[in-house]
Amino acid sequence: MDKKRRDFLKIAGISTLAGLGGPAVVDRLVNGTSPVGANAAREYDPDAQGETHKAGAGEHGEAAEGAKTRKRWGIVIDLRKFREDPELAEKAIKVCNYNHNVPHFTNKRHEVKWIWLTEFENAFPEHSQYHKDTKTLETEVLVLCNHCDSPPCVRACPTKATFKSPDGIVGMDYHRCIGCRFCMAACPYGSRSFNWRDPRAGLDMKKINRKFPTRMRGVVEKCNMCVERVGIGLQPACVEVCSESKAMIFGDLNDPNSEIRQVLKNNFTIQRKPSMGTHPSVFYIV
């Protein structure tokens, strides 16, 4: 951590304790712009938080009539397709890691994860049943940030380094992150990773994606729903790599005519930990 960030950490800590932490302090001390482009540099708008809920959302957190003019990006993950072709998950993980220069460390304590496989029981602890069928029990589930419509990580962040965009993507501004890890404590899904080490040490620097920034030690990172691709009309990389199988569907949850809405309409889907009230934008067909 460089001196500027160390000083900021001290001051921001004092400010938080005193209830004085805020954008003015952050803007004065951290003159950083978002490394993932204009989208991530957007100011976090507290009025936009959980907007669809305020407007009267349905059980999946879908927008009520009045809020439908705004996009809300979401993903449906069809676990049946991943069972049929186990290589799909590896492809999705690999393409995400490459696109975003996600470091690889063998020591689990230093692991950084944007998208990964976990056991069904871990992914859906609330969807337990007495003696689950073997097929469900053996299903490994692809998990990532849920880009929650009511994200506790955003509320916990004292510097607005993590924020929710008007299109529903929960983003990160690494330059504003002071490494306090409040967001990690607040996220009920373990979707965030802390860079305990310099992430560049976990990358082959000759083979990195030069179009995406590497991060630094002491900051948090996570899936950004490929904001850098979505912003120019592309699908997220993990969705694109699975496109032939349609194992992942991306689209606007607020558009009743979108493919994702049709998939949600025609299939029974579940979300992770619904009791937390976060209203994830990632849905699963089991």
Ligand code: SF4
């Ligand atoms: S999954 Fe976690 S990190 Fe992602 S938006 Fe929800 S609370 Fe935040």
Ligand code: SF4
């Ligand atoms: S660690 Fe999390 S809560 Fe703390 S500043 Fe960084 S993004 Fe915000």
Ligand code: SF4
């Ligand atoms: S949406 Fe993009 S950033 Fe998120 S897991 Fe998929 S490839 Fe990675």
